[in-house]
Amino acid sequence: MAAFQSRYFQSHCHAACFQQQRSACCSKDGIVTFFADLVVNAVVSEPSALDALIASLRTPRNDMKCVYLGPAGCRWQLKPIVCEMFICDRAKLEVFAASSRASAMWDALKKEEMSFRWPDQVVLFDELESRFMAAGVSSSLMYLHNSPGLIRIKKKAGLL
Ligand code: SF4
Ligand code: SF4
Known part of the structure; x- marks a missing residue:
């Protein structure tokens, strides 16, 4: 992802936000x-x-x-x-309009992201939570185990 960002978005973001110090990225909360x-x-x-x-x-x-x-x-x-x-909608619109390759790579990266955290299959984020929970660790950030929406997805996928 870092390589993708650097190749396709660095110059866009630099011109759109960093030069004017008004980036919408990394905002509070x-x-x-x-x-x-x-x-x-x-x-x-x-x-x-x-x-x-x-x-x-x-x-x-x-x-x-x-x-x-x-x-x-x-x-x-x-x-x-x-x-x-995270890439803002405006940046995606402009960069993907100019490069179908960038758009296709983005689709592939999004798919890969979901394979880590979207529990319609066995995913790393769920496994890590489970192992820490088994060791007695608890955290409000264990969304794969306490978000009603994600629990519903796991149930639908037959994982619960
Ligand atoms: S807000 Fe959009 S254009 Fe600005 S730095 Fe973030 S992704 Fe880039
Ligand atoms: S929002 Fe915060 S944690 Fe996320 S990239 Fe920006 S500085 Fe890092």
Whole structure:
């Protein structure tokens, strides 16, 4: 996804938002974090990077931006999947109108995203929650186990 963003959207986003410092990305309360996002990020992070995340939670920003946004960008080593996959509608419209290849790649990436977190089949995010729950961990971010909508999908798929 990072390579895709960099290839197809970097220049668009730079011109559309960053030059004028008015990006709609990384806005306050605009983030959905799954429990598995935290686990995956922890696995790939040095302790100092995790300390930086905790420090940012202890010193909330005063502007309308995400608490995890630092001077050098997102403080997560591997962003939450919803953030990683976020591209605004306007940017998609413009970039995909100019490149059918980019549009096809986006469709494939969205499909891959769902294979991690959409429980109409066995998915990694559900498995990670289950294993941590079995070890006695509980979190309100375990949406695969506590979101009525996602539970309904699991039931429909015969996974419950
Ligand atoms: S995705 Fe949209 S809102 Fe975000 S930086 Fe790019 S153009 Fe701006
Ligand atoms: S977690 Fe990172 S990518 Fe997601 S909104 Fe916050 S700063 Fe942006």
